[in-house]
Amino acid sequence: MSREPAFIKAYPLSAKAATHTPLVFRAGLGTFEGLPWPSLEGIRDFAHFAGIGDGAVRTALSRAKAEGSISVEPDPGGRNRYILAPTSFEMGLAQIHSDRRLEGFLVAVFSFKSEEAEARSALRGLLKDYGFRKLAQNTYIHGRIETEGLRKAIRGLGLDEHFFLFTCPEIDDEDLIKRILALFDIEGRRRELREYLVRLKAFLPDGLCDDELARRLLYVGPVHWERIEASEPPFPAKHLPHDYALAEIHRFYGKKIEEGQNAFLSYYEKVNR
Numbered sequence: 001m002s003r004e005p006a007f008i009k010a011y012p013l014s015a016k017a018a019t020h021t022p023l024v025f026r027a028g029l030g031t032f033e034g035l036p037w038p039s040l041e042g043i044r045d046f047a048h049f050a051g052i053g054d055g056a057v058r059t060a061l062s063r064a065k066a067e068g069s070i071s072v073e074p075d076p077g078g079r080n081r082y083i084l085a086p087t088s089f090e091m092g093l094a095q096i097h098s099d100r101r102l103e104g105f106l107v108a109v110f111s112f113k114s115e116e117a118e119a120r121s122a123l124r125g126l127l128k129d130y131g132f133r134k135l136a137q138n139t140y141i142h143g144r145i146e147t148e149g150l151r152k153a154i155r156g157l158g159l160d161e162h163f164f165l166f167t168c169p170e171i172d173d174e175d176l177i178k179r180i181l182a183l184f185d186i187e188g189r190r191r192e193l194r195e196y197l198v199r200l201k202a203f204l205p206d207g208l209c210d211d212e213l214a215r216r217l218l219y220v221g222p223v224h225w226e227r228i229e230a231s232e233p234p235f236p237a238k239h240l241p242h243d244y245a246l247a248e249i250h251r252f253y254g255k256k257i258e259e260g261q262n263a264f265l266s267y268y269e270k271v272n273r
Contacts, residue, residue, distance in 0.1 A: 007203035015060035023084040037081035042272035184233035193245040214267035
């Protein structure tokens, strides 16, 4: 069965996303017995499916090794295996399951002197990596995500004294809620999710099997993280509009992952021997 072009055309993967995807899925499987980390051949197989050429794969892997998001180690047979850095996976874990967040918000505030522009930029970038959105000057907002990884990263940068994180279990000011909703264009997000769900169902129809199903499930992974999890406005469910498709997307994708687990494991083992 050929690939469904509408989903791939609408949600193309970068070379970085394509090369990291097999590693992220392997990390998500934890200590699954006997399952190796991806080989270069396995990474290339999925990257080719995603429309990424070998040159772009080599460049993306080289950059990822240089920045420390992945490492390379030989297995007992001498074949290089690509391993995802724990901190890279922790950022993703902080973002997922946005539909299960506790009620309320996190508000991050930071303060720097004018000559500390580089440190300010580093902290802003870190907050964005964890899904925070700019609310005002030096103030970012998010839902109630797990913050242990974020705090550890901030300590690692030596920025503790500049950073303050406040938990707001509830905001009673309805006008403020409306302003925040408008800031994140929640109605536009509602339309975007409905469109995504239609394309997702077309990309993962009933009847898919074997390697085709596995590759498509892998492809949806980074798209789902970027478009659904990391892009989800940080609001408790009670503030979301009617016909908001987030929960339906989670149910459908979760069902497809469960149905395709055996196909994925078979494909993964074959291309990463």
